[in-house]
Structures are given as C-alpha cells and as structure tokens.
Amino acid sequence: MRVAIISDIHSNLQALTAVLRSIGTRKVDAIYCLGDIVGYGADPATCVELVRKECKASVRGNHDQAVALDHGLDWLPKDARKAAIHNRLALSDAQLEFLGRLEYTHVGDGFTFVHASPKNPHQWTRVESLHVALDQFEAFDTEICFMGHTHLPAVLSDKMGVLRVREGNRYLINVGSVGQPRDHDPRASYGVFDSDSFHYELVRVPYDVEGAIDRIKSERLPRRLGKRLRVGE
Numbered sequence: 434m435r436v437a438i439i440s441d442i443h444s445n446l447q448a449l450t451a452v453l454r455s456i457g458t459r460k461v462d463a464i465y466c467l468g469d470i471v472g473y474g475a476d477p478a479t480c481v482e483l484v485r486k487e488c489k490a491s492v493r494g495n496h497d498q499a500v501a502l503d504h505g506l507d508w509l510p511k512d513a514r515k516a517a518i519h520n521r522l523a524l525s526d527a528q529l530e531f532l533g534r535l536e537y538t539h540v541g542d543g544f545t546f547v548h549a550s551p552k553n554p555h556q557w558t559r560v561e562s563l564h565v566a567l568d569q570f571e572a573f574d575t576e577i578c579f580m581g582h583t584h585l586p587a588v589l590s591d592k593m594g595v596l597r598v599r600e601g602n603r604y605l606i607n608v609g610s611v612g613q614p615r616d617h618d619p620r621a622s623y624g625v626f627d628s629d630s631f632h633y634e635l636v637r638v639p640y641d642v643e644g645a646i647d648r649i650k651s652e653r654l655p656r657r658l659g660k661r662l663r664v665g666e
Contacts, residue, residue, distance in 0.1 A: 434542055435460065438608045438624040440467035440581025442484070443496065444474030444520055445612030445662075446648070448621040449483055451640035452611050459625055459636075465541070467581040468494025468548035471532065472513060473613055473658050475648035477520040480612075481528045493535035494548040494582070495557045500524070501532035505557075512655040519654060543628060545573040549582035551605075559583055566605055567591070577604045579624065584610035586622055586635050598626075598633040606633060612645075619665040 437456045442449050456464060466488045471477040477500070484491055499506045499517045501524075506517055521529070537554040539546045550558040550565075552572035559582060560566050566589045569578070577598075586609035590602045598604055609622030616622075620637040627633075646659035 434462050434628045436542060436544070436626050436628075437461040437464045438467060438546070438579045438606075438626070439464065439488075439611050440548070440579075440608050440623075441469040441494070441584055441610035441612060442466070442474075442480050443469055443472050443610070443612035444477040444480050444516075445621075445645050446474070446476035446479050447641040447645040448612045448638075449480050451638050452621050452623050453483065453487060455636060455638045456623070456625075461625060463489040463542060465489055465539070465544075465546050465579070466491035467546055467579060467608065468492045468535065469496045469581065470494070471500045471517075471520045471524070472496030472509075473516045473654075474645065475519075475652040475654060477523050478525065478528060481524065481531060485531060490539045490541055490546065491535055492539050492546050492548050492554075493532070493537050497532045497535060501529045512658055516654055516658060519652060540573075540575065543575055544626075545575045545578040547578060547580050550580060551578050557582065560589070560605065560607070561585075563589075569605055570603060575603075577606060577626065579606050579608060579626075581608060581610065583607060584613055584615035586616060586624075588633070598631065600631045604633075609635065613662065614665040617665045619663060
C-alpha cells in the first residue's frame with residue numbers, strides 16, 4: 434500500500450493545491466493529514482474542504498484546536514493569534530465543527546498518525562531531540578508513527594545509527610510542512626510511504642509562493658507571515 438502524508442497546511446491554498454497535484458502523479462492509495470490545516474494563511478475554508486474531500490483521515494493540530502475551539506489561542510505567537518481569529522471568522526459552522534471533532538491520534542492501514550507526538554499528543558510536545566524522541570516509542574504500537582508540528586522533516590529510529598528507513602526498526606517520521614516550511618527550503622513538503630517495499634520518500638514541491646503572499650496581504654494578515662514563506666522559516 435502507498436500512502437501520502439501531508440501536514441501543517443496552515444491555510445496556504447497555493448501550497449496545498451500544488452501538493453495535491455504532485456500526489457496525483459504518484460498513484461497513492463490514501464492521503465492522510467497530520468493536522469494544522471488552518472492558521473497563519475489566508476484561505477482556511479478552501480483548505481478545510483480539500484482535506485475533507487481528499488484525505489482518508491486527519492488528526493487535530495494545535496492551530497485547528499485554537500481556531501475551532503478557542504483552546505490554546507493565548508499560547509500562540511502574536512501574529513499566529515491574529516491569523517487564528519481571522520481564520521475562525523472565515524470558516525462556516527460546519528467547517529469549525531469538523532476541526533473541533535478531529536481526534537489527536539489516528540491508527541489506520543498499519544500506521545500511527547499524530548500532529549506533534551504520540552505520547553500525550555494533546556500537549557503539543559516538540560520532538561526535536563534524541564531524548565524526547567526515544568521517549569515516544571512506547572506510546573505507539575505500529576512500526577511507523579508519522580508526525581508534523583515542527584515543520585522540519587526528519588526520520589528518527591528506535592535504534593542508534595540507523596540513518597534511513599528500512600525493515601526491522603521502528604520509526605518516527607516527520608513529513609515537514611505543506612504550507613509553512615521552516616528548514617530554509619521554501620518548497621512545500623510531504624511524505625510518501627510504500628508498505629510493500631518499506632520505502633519512504635520525502636517530496637518537495639515548488640508552488641506559487643508570491644500568490645500565497647498576495648493572499649495574506651489582501652486579507653490584511655501580518656505581513657511577516659508572508660515574508661517567511663519566501664525563505665522557508
């Protein structure tokens with residue numbers, strides 16, 4: 434089975450449509466979303482509808498929760514709070530209900546899907562060190578757990594010295610961000626995994642960054658939210 438995994442779209446319609454076009458050329462059996470569909474960007478409604486239509490399942494991200502349920506809004510940076518309030522007003526009641534009903538964890542097709550971390554996923558832990566990563570493996574039973582949240586692509590194994598995905602080990606795989614990459618590569622990021630060959634590929638996709646920036650300007654969102662897209666931070 435081949436699955437595509439997307440995460441951290443953040444209302445960036447230009448990036449999402451480019452990624453979905455790319456996925457369409459790869460003949461995957463299912464698409465999964467790791468949350469943060471909304472926040473930061475200018476087009477939350479269309480992004481929510483595309484995820485509902487194209488994804489087999491999605492989990493809840495902290496921005497989804499802040500926008501839909503007003504939980505954790507005060508924990509967001511100033512610009513992110515402004516975008517969350519904008520996004521909430523731009524969504525229909527049905528779209529807000531969809532976001533508010535998302536689960537923190539989904540297990541399907543032999544994989545675990547979370548937004549931030551499998552251990553206490555509601556706490557939005559940033560898995561950015563070996564110590565934190567190794568503490569996560571007891572929190573899921575599948576061979577692979579896919580995650581996002583940091584916007585930084587990464588592959589972490591339960592065994593030291595394993596540098597690529599191969600059978601016989603368990604993995605935490607961060608697929609990076611569709612709508613707001615932070616690894617200084619402005620291209621959108623997503624993952625493809627083939628369970629038959631046990632092969633994982635991180636895919637980078639160019640998209641209309643300037644179009645996304647223009648939408649942020651037209652919606653009168655903080656301009657820094659657009660500028661950071663140019664440099665992938």
